Amino acid sequence: MSAMKIMDSILDLIFPKKCHVCGALNDEPFCMKCFTKIQLLKPQAFSHSVGTYQGTLKKAIHKFKFNKKIELAQPLGYLLVKYVNRHINIAGIEMVVPVPLHARRLCERGYNQSELLCHELTKYLNVPTVGGLLYRKRETQPQFELSRVDRFRNVRGAFEVKGRKLLEGKSVLLVDDIYTTGYTTSECTRVLKQNGARFVHILTLSRAVDDRV
Numbered sequence: 001m002s003a004m005k006i007m008d009s010i011l012d013l014i015f016p017k018k019c020h021v022c023g024a025l026n027d028e029p030f031c032m033k034c035f036t037k038i039q040l041l042k043p044q045a046f047s048h049s050v051g052t053y054q055g056t057l058k059k060a061i062h063k064f065k066f067n068k069k070i071e072l073a074q075p076l077g078y079l080l081v082k083y084v085n086r087h088i089n090i091a092g093i094e095m096v097v098p099v100p101l102h103a104r105r106l107c108e109r110g111y112n113q114s115e116l117l118c119h120e121l122t123k124y125l126n127v128p129t130v131g132g133l134l135y136r137k138r139e140t141q142p143q144f145e146l147s148r149v150d151r152f153r154n155v156r157g158a159f160e161v162k163g164r165k166l167l168e169g170k171s172v173l174l175v176d177d178i179y180t181t182g183y184t185t186s187e188c189t190r191v192l193k194q195n196g197a198r199f200v201h202i203l204t205l206s207r208a209v210d211d212r213v
């Protein structure tokens with residue numbers, strides 16, 4: 001046994017692994033009981049969400065995003081992979097692009113949750129994640145703090161593409177964690193297309209049941 005593995009086993013004894021959602025002892029960050037409680041959504045034309053933003057999925061995303069539980073990227077990413085395999089024709093997709101965070105937010109949080117999800121997709125689907133191509137040039141307020149009208153204004157013109165050549169004629173899978181009114185993803189789509197993307201599929205982990213998330 002390597003030193004690393006021994007260390008892991010000792011840590012497991014002191015801090016047994018638990019499900020991040022319900023706290024039950026479990027080897028994976030998600031237990032099976034919580035996993036099966038996720039309400040899955042039916043596929044839509046070009047804008048896909050895996051499940052509704054409530055219960056298990058909401059708790060897991062919240063911890064993943066705000067409590068630095070980055071190990072949840074793996075099971076949450078796997079949900080995306082399963083969804084893609086079942087409902088999206090991956091053969092046509094040439095790159096995975098995360099909805100970007102503004103540099104300041106990225107610095108505060110330390111990671112872009114959507115980009116971590118993209119890396120999981122890349123691992124399983126053999127399509128590269130291209131981070132940094134689409135970026136947030138203007139800082140925006142969190143969408144959930146705003147009224148519907150302000151949400152549109154908030155994201156309009158907030159994104160920019162760096163490296164247009166890379167995008168020219170490409171079919172893109174745009175990934176985000178939560179879909180609320182759809183203004184963020186549609187603004188990203190507009191900018192990607194304006195900069196040469198041939199096609200943009202939208203894939204979000206969850207869809208808000210109402211827009212007050």
Ligand SMILES: [Zn+2]
Pocket residue numbers: 019020021022023024030031032033034035
């Ligand atoms: Zn659980």
